Amino acid sequence: MNSYQIKKIRRVAAVLLAAAIVGVLSALVADTLKVITEHYEALFLGVLHQNRFLIFIIPLIGLSTIHVLRYFLFHNKANKGIKEVLDTINKNGNTLPSYKISSHYFNGLLTVIFGGSTGIEVSTVVSTAAIGALSSRKVSYLRKYRTDLVCAGLAAGVTALFNAPVAGFLFAFEVFTRRRSKLHTISVVTAILASYAITRLFFYKQVFHFKVTEWNTYALPYIVLLGVLAGLNSVYLTKSVLFFKKFFASFHNDYIRIIGGSLLISALIFFVPNLYGEGYEGIKHVFSQVNVPSMTLMLPLVAVLLLKPIATSVTLGAGGDGGVFAPSLLIGAFLGLIVCVVLNHYFGLGLIPVNFVLIGMAAVLSGSIHAPFTSIFLVCALADNYILFIPIVIACLISKWVAHAVFPYSVYTYQPKVALKRAV
Known part of the structure; x- marks a missing residue:
């Protein structure tokens, strides 16, 4: 040698x-x-x-x-x-x-x-x-x-x-x-x-306790639908973050930014408590409801779906530290349950709620960070099994494609356009 x-x-x-x-x-x-x-x-x-x-x-x-x-x-x-x-x-x-x-x-x-x-x-x-x-x-x-x-x-x-x-x-x-x-x-x-x-x-401590036993191939068209909706929700989250960061950056007085931002966060959480913090307690609450899902759940679920991107964006814009990982998982969980409950209620499809919650978590994360394979294996690790591997792959790839087609940036890759000064 x-x-x-x-x-x-x-x-x-x-x-x-x-x-x-x-x-x-x-x-x-x-x-x-x-x-x-x-x-x-x-x-x-x-x-x-x-x-x-x-x-x-x-x-x-x-x-x-x-x-x-x-x-x-x-x-x-x-x-x-x-x-x-x-x-x-x-x-x-x-x-x-x-x-x-x-x-x-x-x-x-x-x-x-x-x-x-x-x-x-x-x-x-x-x-x-x-x-x-x-x-x-x-x-x-x-x-x-x-x-x-x-x-x-x-x-x-x-x-x-x-x-x-x-x-x-x-x-x-x-x-x-x-x-x-x-x-x-x-x-x-x-x-x-x-x-x-x-x-x-x-x-080691398992954050969530999921009981996934099977999935049915007849659910594939609805998994595709969930992937499309997840991609659109990902864009909503991304654009919300970019908008509110720009909005709060326009305040040159830090005290106005902090006080205004904190009051807006407080008001949102006061009316929708699941917006507090990471939201993992909210996900656990969703899983406590999956065995008895009903249309009476719709209002709080939709409220979180619509307001979580705003609450996250205000938090980051006002000076908080964090990103879109946890919000994406929470939004995806609520989106998955909403889709499942609506389809089961109006069409009697017999879809499995826990499956749609997990698939939604992975799909929204995929569209938000433009990293489908990370999302696939992360949610499979959270579920502690790979039973849903195929439907999660389908939903994540569709979500990322839809998100990229609508808005080809994530919050990580977006670069604000700088106005070019015309030479005189």
């Missing part, structure tokens, strides 16, 4: 060791954030059950605290979410400094527990991607493997959050980079395995 081969082996070993460390650290960040968020979100929801009117101050406290932390601790720079990671990878820019780990961690936590209508997924992805970026800066010969370690970190974060290693792997490749080098792939896999081991050993 010559010296070149020895150096190559050492280089690969160093990158894989770094990826494993990134995977462990990413799991600790993602899992602790998940556990703390769930605890305090449940605590605040319990307080609100005793006094509903407290909702008119809780989001204001959260957004104000985020603003104070951002101003005094985090260089007074706004968090840009997934775009920060995309810029780091695609523009080869150093846009993920180490403080992004703590800023997204605490801002994501504060946003959700104080009622912000979004989830911790994007906060986790950026934090864990920043861990990968930090590792590439600390060791000089790892700098040229920054993309590999950034992708390793974010894939490990998604793996830990959903206990879904395949979804974590696909998310890195569908959304962020399509590099095909063996070292890149092995680095991401190494981080995922390390993250999965830590999560399974110390933090």
Whole structure:
């Protein structure tokens, strides 16, 4: 074995060791954030059950605290979410400094527990991607493997959050980079395995308990219909986020933006409590209704379907930290149940509600992030089985196609048009 081969082996070993460390650290960040968020979100929801009117101050406290932390601790720079990671990878820019780990961690936590209508997924992805970026800066010969370690970190974060290693792997490749080098792939896999081991050993808790037993082929036309509707709802969510971010950016006074945004969030949650936080409690509530679905459920279901995109968009526009992962899952769950209940009530089709709830979750997520295969394996991991694999694939591919045909951008990829000045 010559010296070149020895150096190559050492280089690969160093990158894989770094990826494993990134995977462990990413799991600790993602899992602790998940556990703390769930605890305090449940605590605040319990307080609100005793006094509903407290909702008119809780989001204001959260957004104000985020603003104070951002101003005094985090260089007074706004968090840009997934775009920060995309810029780091695609523009080869150093846009993920180490403080992004703590800023997204605490801002994501504060946003959700104080009622912000979004989830911790994007906060986790950026934090864990920043861990990968930090590792590439600390060791000089790892700098040229920054993309590999950034992708390793974010894939490990998604793996830990959903206990879904395949979804974590696909998310890195569908959304962020399509590099095909063996070292890149092995680095991401190494981080995922390390993250999965830590999560399974110390933090594993099944979020949802689904009882999926079968699906019927006669439901395929209605699954196609659900995929089309999911694509349209994905566009509605995307355009809502883009509109309200632009709207709130027009306010030059931060206090007006925070107070106005928090009051609007409070009002929405006051009338539709399922809009509070991540919305996973809302999904659990939906599953408690699937065995006795009826048309009396329609009004609250439709209210969530129409208002969740607005609540999420206002949260993000007013300064909250988060993204469209959790909102997409909630919207999809409600959409799936609505479609199933309406079809069963008016046409007596005998469709299985729990199946449509799960398929809807995957389909809306697929259309929102333009990553169908991530959505497929993530929801199959949440269901803890692959019985619905084929209908989920069909719905996700249709949803992504419809969403892309109507509006060819996700919230991650949209770039606002800059007006060109005419030369005179």
